[in-house]
Amino acid sequence: MVTLLVATTTDPASTNPANALLAMHGWTPGASLQGGIKSFANQQVRLLQQGKGIVEEDHLDVRWEEATGEEMDELIFFSKHTAVSNRPALTVHPIGVPHPRQGEVPPQGGKPGWAAPPNPRIGPWLRLLKKIAQSHNLVPEFEITLEGTHHGPETNQPAMFVEISLGLGGEPAVGNWRMSLKKKVLLGIGGGHYAPRHVDIVMEDPSQSKAEANTAVIGGTWKQAIEEAFKTTKSAFPGGNIMAHLDQKSFKSWQKNAITAFLADHNIKIGKPNDIL
Template sequence: MGTRVRGSLSILAFKKSTHLSRNMSDVVLIAVNNDDIASTNQAKFLLENHQWSKYDDVESQPAFAIGNVRMWFLPERILWEDHLDQRWNDATKETVREVIFPSRHAAVSGKPCLTLHPIGVPHHPLGEKPPFGGRSGFAPPPNPRIGPWWRLLHKKWEEDAIPDFSLSLEVTHHGPILDVPALFIEVGSTEPYWPNEEAAQLLAEVIAEGLAFSDGFSNECWSSRQIGEPVLVTLGGGHYAPKANKLGLENNVWIGHMLANHSLPFGSQENPGILWKQSIDAALASTQEAFPGGVIVCNVEKKSFKGWQRQLIYKHLESIGVEVVRSNAFLEMVKGCREVE
């Protein structure tokens, strides 16, 4: 990976000799939280190591551009910065096709960890305000980059691991509200680890390589070439998505939303309620939107559910035409699609 540097760039004082004028195009937006050291550190390394141009302030906040990528600094409370895609378009007339959120990750475990995850609160009761942003019963499209970037993160980790840290996907959770694909890329899990610059630089390298900064910004991820390929939605398990962690390391695997047990809330066997079904339906619809033409399939973590809960899930998925697959069967589907090519 090369030597990681510890620059002292003041982001708000960052200057380039060129200035980018606004024009209509299709862009990737990196949304930086100025109140989050893990977010600003990732941004710092992206700005230091690549030739960005200063962009006109957007909503009076600093912005930068390189190729078809835009970086926008926001003041605070990123989980409640709703509709960034539309707000950027309103201000610049550029269409945002996806949003990347460099961020910190907080966990009770306190273990240092680098994570990726989609966002949304599809399980939250309609009409109630979610405590960490988002809209109840809704999940923005999961960014198709989650699978490829998970493998890229592991590749870079094998080249130059950071002592004490580990890697993990996380399940779908929290805000903000968006209409375009999104992912969070995070340094965790407690305040002593958030400023870690080695971690920030590694994640910045994943962003830069994943968005093809050195390859002409040919950074389209899912396209018409992938139509018919299987896309995995996981149901059940813990917050750190053990099944997706494992399957996502296999070549050519696409990962959609990942719903933990707590995002599939059941009542009693006599009155199971609707939240579990609401959550599944929102996650599947959102994943299909992110992967147009993809074949959405579900992997159910059997041990996470009681027998009657599993049967309700299976029956519902069958009623809407979504196949339930075991891990090996899913990987055979992936392999079969590639062999047809």
């Protein structure tokens, strides 16, 4: 089993970490994929360099296995980070778009109702980024944060993005990727882009009831999103304890009641981010 690290030559925040890794001892040229994707090998790690936007490169896991015969067990994508606030940041996040309606076209890859299993390195890597940022005196100028899932590319293997603001050049994101896995994970539910304000989910209740909500009549894609996130998270952490964090400020009372009841029906306990990170 191999790890795929994925970088794009169109993005300095992606190529700088890739080049820093390739400067280390032990890399050799590897197989190529259709579309001009080059690779380099170092023990059980494969680094892919391609010239398209990362969110456009669907099913790299399948394409790699078909081209090389090697099975892979995780993907780590290096990418730039942009924000409306223009505040520089180091971020990590899982990938997927479980919340849009079927038939909608997500603006940044993926498909409605889909999420990749979250890479178990997300928690350890976030803690590493915080440590690196503090040692380089980047805090509080730089935000070190976990983002909600919000784009592609499609894959069925555990995946994560490491995103770096372009002004940073990418260097602090290059650390020791060999980190231990933690078999406890938090499922974030709520509105917004950054955790703990997670990805938006659609809930529709014609009655807008203030009383105990009837989950059978509330429409929208919220059940689809929660079920997909739970399913893929469970597949990435077999035997792990999965909890959900419900961002209270993101929902009205009837929405909170419905989600809480739905989580209880699925035996998903509610926790807090600090329980994990």
